[in-house]
Amino acid sequence: MGKKGKTAITPTRAEDYPEWYQEVVKASDMAERSPVRGCMVIKPWGYAIWENIVRELDDMFKATGVKNAYFPLFIPLSFLEKEAEHVEGFAKECAVVSHHRLEKDPEGGLKPAGTLNEPLIVRPTSETIIGDSFSKWIVSYRDLPLLINQWANVVRWEMRTRIFLRTSEFLWQEGHTAHATKEEAIERTQMMLQIYAQLSERFLAMPVIKGSKTPAERFPGAVDTLSIEAMMQDRKALQAGTSHFLGQNFAKASQIKFQSAAEIEEYAWTTSWGASTRLIGGLIMTHGDDDGIQLPPRIASSHVVLIPIIRKPDERSKVMEFTENLAKELRDRFYHHRRLRVEIDDRDIGGTRGWDWIKKGIPLRVEIGPRDIAENSVYVGRRDKPHNIKESINREHFVKKITSILDEIQSTLFEKALLFRNDHTISIDDKKIFYDFFTPQNQAKPEIHGGFALSHWCGSDDCESKLKDDLTVTIRCIPFDKEDKEGNCIYCGRPGSSRVIFAKAY
Amino acid sequence: MGKKGKTAITPTRAEDYPEWYQEVVKASDMAERSPVRGCMVIKPWGYAIWENIVRELDDMFKATGVKNAYFPLFIPLSFLEKEAEHVEGFAKECAVVSHHRLEKDPEGGLKPAGTLNEPLIVRPTSETIIGDSFSKWIVSYRDLPLLINQWANVVRWEMRTRIFLRTSEFLWQEGHTAHATKEEAIERTQMMLQIYAQLSERFLAMPVIKGSKTPAERFPGAVDTLSIEAMMQDRKALQAGTSHFLGQNFAKASQIKFQSAAEIEEYAWTTSWGASTRLIGGLIMTHGDDDGIQLPPRIASSHVVLIPIIRKPDERSKVMEFTENLAKELRDRFYHHRRLRVEIDDRDIGGTRGWDWIKKGIPLRVEIGPRDIAENSVYVGRRDKPHNIKESINREHFVKKITSILDEIQSTLFEKALLFRNDHTISIDDKKIFYDFFTPQNQAKPEIHGGFALSHWCGSDDCESKLKDDLTVTIRCIPFDKEDKEGNCIYCGRPGSSRVIFAKAY
Helix, strand or coil: CCHHHCCCCCCCCCCCHHHHHHHHHHHHCCEEECCCCCCEEECHHHHHHHHHHHHHHHHHHHHCCCEECECCCEEEHHHHCCCHHHHHHHHHHCCEEEEEEEEECCCCCEEEEEEEEEEEEECCCCHHHHHHHHHHHCCEHHHCCEEEEEEEEEECCCCCCECCCECCEEEEEEEEEEECCHHHHHHHHHHHHHHHHHHHHHHCCCCCEEEECCHHHCCCCCCEEEEEEEECCCCCEEEEEEEEECCCHHHHHHCCEEECCCCCEEECEEEEEEEECHHHHHHHHHHCECCECCCCHHHCCCCEEEEECCCCHHHHHHHHHHHHHHHHHHHCCEECCEECCEEECCCCCHHHHHHHHHHHCCCEEEEECHHHHHCCEEEEEECCCCCCCEEEEEHHHHHHHHHHHHHHHHHHHHHHHHHHHHHCEEECCCHHHHHHHCCCCCCCCCCCCCCEEEECCCCCHHHHHHHHHHHCCEEEEEECCCCCCCEECCCCCCEECCCEEEECEC | CCHHHCCCCCCCCCCCHHHHHHHHHHHHCCEEECCCCCCEEECHHHHHHHHHHHHHHHHHHHHCCCEECECCCEEEHHHHCCCHHHHHHHHHHCCEEEEEEEEECCCCCEEEEEEEEEEEEECCCCHHHHHHHHHHHCCEHHHCCEEEEEEEEEECCCCCCECCCECCEEEEEEEEEEECCHHHHHHHHHHHHHHHHHHHHHHCCCCCEEEECCHHHCCCCCCEEEEEEEECCCCCEEEEEEEEECCCHHHHHHCCEEECCCCCEEECEEEEEEEECHHHHHHHHHHCECCECCCCHHHCCCCEEEEECCCCHHHHHHHHHHHHHHHHHHHCCEECCEECCEEECCCCCHHHHHHHHHHHCCCEEEEECHHHHHCCEEEEEECCCCCCCEEEEEHHHHHHHHHHHHHHHHHHHHHHHHHHHHHCEEECCCHHHHHHHCCCCCCCCCCCCCCEEEECCCCCHHHHHHHHHHHCCEEEEEECCCCCCCEECCCCCCEECCCEEEECEC
16 A cells, blocks of 8 residues: 555456556566567566576576577477477468568668568467477487576567566576486476476465366367466466477477497477466466565565654765665675675655665665664565564664564565465366356456366367357466375266366456 | 697698687587587587686686676667667667567468567677666665676677677677776776786686787777787787776766765776686687697686596406596595595497597596506606607696696696797887788788787878778787887878787688
8 A cells, every 4th residue: 555545556456457567567667568469578677587597497497407599589480390289380470571671662661671582480389490400410319318407588570468477578597308208208398387386485485286188278289288377466377487398290300310339219208388478477376465566585686675764954874875875785695595685775856765676676775874874773664564664673683683584575475376276276166156157247347257167078179169169267377285186077978087276367 | 749640630730720720610510610600619628617617707806896797688679779879889780679479471470479579689798778777776886896707698780700709699798887986996996907817818728918918909998908919820810808997977867966075976987897708719829739739727617537448358447447546546635725626437438539639628538448457557648748758757746736737737838838829929110021921921821920929100090091991900908017218100200109909800
């Protein structure tokens, strides 16, 4: 709640969730729309979160033997066509490069010239171009496993876009591995999903459910797609990372072969796995409130802002000296193996500084005025508490305690998100209840529905697609953690295996 | 020199320098050509160097207040047209996106569909698209300076490409800043050039000359372009980083205006500055020898490889235990604020392991066999010494000494490169000597010529362009460090200012 009982963000989540999201992104200064259709500009406060995600994931990948490399932005059309399901899946949203220069047109402007013999596709994902390299790099079983990751931009020409969640260009990592055996490739697929789950839960404070996709929801060309699914505050699901077991499909398409120890030529077994800037959208929708975003400390752009309070010019030097000394001392400290990130906001803009940082979601705000200095204390506000609850803390004590305060905020955010998800996840065995669960109770707020339904499914594409048509509900995943009890399909009533997660999704 | 007096790389530098370069890139496993015209695949050993460059530059940028952000890959054609010289400079080498999907053609293949209303250009550089954001972000003098950097891929459709040195797609950073005053913008332009010089000299061990470009060699649209220039082993110059003072040209093109403290609306003063994967090409051509690349320790993909020597199966567990313990101990140590990077090569491929690592340029090779273990020693080869000179060093002593050995190698590489450059840089005042200096003495080796000539220049585009036509020689820069003595233009004999650097260049 803002001053006078007003919230900093209008509309509130309850009033209009989709609009609230756009406003939070704007108010937090994390990103904005660009003049290029569907593309975003990631501003420093948002990009810093991505840098932190990159750092954590990169360390986790490397600890499992993965190495980074870089492959071309462009994919020849003929490469994309090598795997039939794959090209089918991406053909509708490809940016196509057709020319390689500009020349003067009769009106004095410029027009494309130098037509390419073969059109190039701006990579929507890189299985086919990386597969070509793998086919050259891999000769014998000694070259396996090959564990490669790429940090890159990709383009999928989306028709309806939303900042971070679905943009025509986004930043991501895509891992690609090749193995001598099916078992090893499956193990790698699971291992990388586990890493995404760790990133989500331990760093983004975003609880996730791990599971397998149904055939209809798989990555085009994959044998199996694993995903992590999170619940947003409008109770919709967000797929926050996927890991694909590709079998030998792409190995056959790209001729990735190796000579086995028994000197037999075999196709390799491959995997691919990715996570993107979409995670930042998930972060906002998991932890944002009606005053803006809340950043989990372990991934926050910055941990603490120091706000010097200077009412008279002659107070300035003393207050600034205290502030800068404190900043220096804090920056020398570590929080989870990274240095503390500290801002000083000495802008001369009156009383709105605190609210700017609340909207930006910084975990801690520290006000420093002459009276605090006289008492050798600082006046601390936490983003996970109401804005008007601030605490005076002895300066040395604060320096000593700051990392445990940050850990406390991190846990609070996770626990709150977990509670929310559990509150809105129920087992449903009755078709009418299921339909009611996913039918908005208030026509003015079509986004409000039940949440995640755990129900049985017979395994048929048909039932899945009928529910999608009727309710815009999909099977998010067949969770790994489940009771192994059979039951009747929620749609057709035929016997089905253990419960799957149904939800509306981003 | 390799075994039996042969070198590991064929041809040698003296035999065929351009071909030697291609072979070194291949033998070091750093990168390779891709199936996409002019694009490269950066393999893990090469990409690790880029990661190290990114880390060092990023830290240096941030220490000066720069923040990272990310802008769209695509630039609307109309944006590029906003600055006349700029679009002129890039029109001949633009990748143009014309369509946003693929559809089935009558023969069953796919063809581009969904024509875009306005073609999009894949960014060759981002002044115009970032300028658009700046025009919205900057309102008052309080928003200045705005100091932004982007790590990104860019595309310039080059006709003749060479891995790392000139590729259609490359990785780089581009910094863009806006300031309230001309003086401050010029200061920033110089500051960033200084950072590039530090990276080159202190990390890449590549001595550079700092200076200003002549008007003919400026970035399209810049008022002044500063550059660092290095000498390669074929005595040609490589431009290794540039920093541009853009005056108010791009501010006017993109309407980047601010209200001054005196409440007057003014155009901002902007700069841009970039360094790219081209630096890796410079590294190879500065330090490579006829056995492969030599990596300066402070930027090396890895510092040391441990090579266990196992001749009988029953020696294995003991040798591996010793090796892994040593690796662990080394990885716990720091070298210039980064952890030591350690490889273990236990491939069962006979005696070629050492040579593989020589070609890859790792600073230190450590052989570990049962006899070494019995003596508690390791058998160490340094890349900056001949391959057959190895030294037995007490294990504990080696662990203690390794960082000073690495520093010694770093200095040796820099000193050697500096000596080479100085040996091939001379002051020339006579036109005939100048022409001889740049005329190959041996027609079979057209690449061998004098090096850098320090000569006077009258300042006319005409003399500059005549020398370019006659000798393919350009003015690399007007160096900052110079004797301030006037003299006669090396081409026309008219009075000229202090000496400039003439050279053939990449």
